[in-house]
Amino acid sequence: MTPDLPIVEHAILEMSNAFRQQQGRDAVRRNKTLDQAARDFARYLARTTKFSHTADGRRPADRAQAAGYRYCRVAENLALNMDSRGFETRDLAHQAVEGWKESPPHRKAMLDPFVTEIGIGVAKAPDEQRYLSVQLFGRPRALQYQFTIRNRSRQVVRYTHGGARHRLGPGAEVQHTACTPGELDLENVTPAGRAAGTAASYQTRDGDLFVVTPRDGNLVVEYRPRTE
Numbered sequence: 001m002t003p004d005l006p007i008v009e010h011a012i013l014e015m016s017n018a019f020r021q022q023q024g025r026d027a028v029r030r031n032k033t034l035d036q037a038a039r040d041f042a043r044y045l046a047r048t049t050k051f052s053h054t055a056d057g058r059r060p061a062d063r064a065q066a067a068g069y070r071y072c073r074v075a076e077n078l079a080l081n082m083d084s085r086g087f088e089t090r091d092l093a094h095q096a097v098e099g100w101k102e103s104p105p106h107r108k109a110m111l112d113p114f115v116t117e118i119g120i121g122v123a124k125a126p127d128e129q130r131y132l133s134v135q136l137f138g139r140p141r142a143l144q145y146q147f148t149i150r151n152r153s154r155q156v157v158r159y160t161h162g163g164a165r166h167r168l169g170p171g172a173e174v175q176h177t178a179c180t181p182g183e184l185d186l187e188n189v190t191p192a193g194r195a196a197g198t199a200a201s202y203q204t205r206d207g208d209l210f211v212v213t214p215r216d217g218n219l220v221v222e223y224r225p226r227t228e
Helices: 005-022 032-048 060-066 089-102 104-110
Strands: 071-082 117-124 130-140 145-151 157-161 164-168 173-178 183-186 200-203 209-215 218-224
Touching: 005 089, 005 104, 005 117, 005 130, 032 060, 032 117, 032 130, 060 071, 060 130, 071 089, 071 104, 089 104, 089 130, 104 130, 145 157, 164 173, 183 209
Parallel strands: 145 209
Antiparallel strands: 071 130, 117 130, 145 173, 157 164, 157 183, 183 200, 209 218
């Protein structure tokens, strides 16, 4: 049995999106550039018998970028399925998707809440019933977000964002660009209108502005969310 590979790819998309939606995630949409990168790598793996995310000396993000995808975030899943009898079309898709769902790292990539697009490639090895399937998830650079911190005090403001600590000098302003939402924690700063000592912790969004000012001997932050 020889499966129809374009239909296998479409079935992988359907099954993957059904799984994402079952788990409370948004569906991803196919992207032609990611499709091309996934197909090229699937064919390479099928032709060379290699099987790893860096088999061609590049990372998944490198391949996406080389294909012309301006990425903010990239994740990849690989599957290898063999059967001397061949595969029915939907059965091949089902085996690849179920294998990913049962593997924690692959499951994590499938359920990444921040990816919005996907490329899918399936290729058959020469002279044998061995099939390589590639899922290439992406979030385009156009979906980056920005927020601003403005320090109107005469003190250094220290804060943590994205797992990294930062400092902002007196009177300075900084604009952060990020691919995914993250926590902002301002040290020794109190949210405006709250009791002293209250933690200034926020989930950042695009267009947010945080203004730190001195007030009654303390530092206070005014949070000005984006305009919807």
